[in-house]
Amino acid sequence: MNGYNFAYLDEPTKRMIRRAILKAVAIPGHQVPFGAREMPLPYGWGTGGIQVTAAILGADDVLKVIDQGADDTTNAVSIRRFFSHVAGVETTTRTRDATVIQTRHRIPETPLTGDQILVYQVPLPEPLAKLEPSRAETKQMHALADYGLMHVKLYEDIARFGHVTISYDYPVMVNGRYLMSPSPIPAFDTLKMNRMPALQLFGAGREKRIYAVPPYTTVRPLDFDDHPFSLTRAPHACALCGATNSYLDEVVTDDRGSRMFVCSDTDYCADRRGEMEGDAS
């Protein structure tokens, strides 16, 4: 780590990000602008999450990084290596052992505790962006808590298709005040955010915004009384560990259309398989 400050960012930058994080925590779900720095990897590779992680990380932390639930994919491996290089922190793939977990698009299946911090990489922090492209307009909508546009979108989905057709990045209301993008996590994960004991921080590098959900804060998917939010999950058990309650990835196994469903959370799946082997021996 010669030639770098601890955790790559310089101290004034960390202070600026830390101030933004504290205001984000004080106003759950509100997007706080920050001066995102150029990082040694392109936007879209988790620069927002990396900057948040760099600002909070200490030498005693144990870092886990997941990409779509997996510890062993390119994005996760390179971010983990980045921080072990520039901060010298211990890294792990085990959810239980981590103090800071940076994630791209999943919440671990293993419940998190109050001693852990979950850092999300966020591509599009503005939940209203697909309905209203102007940031000036959406800021106004957030200021007035005017989320009628999103209700209309959900209503139109139900009128046309009979159900809401959002399968990931499902809009949520935080603390009954702000409409928030939970980042592109599957709708399956949305309910895990509600009153989670761990602090949740969100970093969007290209869009230069940070937001947060403190522990034990209500996070409710936006829905209607007569069309309540419902979970969707592939109707299969994991082909490796047999789990029937985890979020599944569909994996194509040959060129004749064969496929299998496996847990997207690799640590959870490996843990369960380890337990099964332990039982068998």
Next chain:
Amino acid sequence: MTLEKPGFIDPVAEAQACFRLVLRTMSSPGQIVTLATDVATPPLAPATAAVLLTLVDAEVSLWLDEPLADSWDWLAFHAGVVRAADIGTAAFLCTTALPPLADVFAGTDDAPETGATIILQVPALDGGPKLTLYGPGLETPIVIAPQGLPADFIAQWEQNHRLFPRGVDLLLCAGSSFCALPRSVRIGEG
């Protein structure tokens, strides 16, 4: 010229350790955290001094009240702080007596994050009138009893909370310990 007292001995690690405690108490309002720090520069208590060095620099304006005014040189030397012209324009206020919350900048409806942070140095974080905190970050309501708050604090805070998402955030420091009251919490008596 007088030599200023030292700031953080290891600025990177100490600022990070202090920030994580601020983050913890801001996330779990009322939780009292204690910082192991050698940084002490009267009239600033160790916690007050460490929190200032952690959060304040030349990019934000600071307002100090009269009893803490001796600390300007130390803060200018170690943090390069900018003096705020008055209470209403400061991003950070560090005081020994709570200014009327209504006089402090509470941010705007579309940029509530610009609301100020008050770092209030109090005699102790226990032994005062009981306050019950409710809100985000708290699994169940928590009771704190800091000393040194004004008699009408609950009423002032009620006004502050009513502005939500606008509002000011409060850090209470005593000795090496501190706790936070973000604008999102509601406070009841007893």
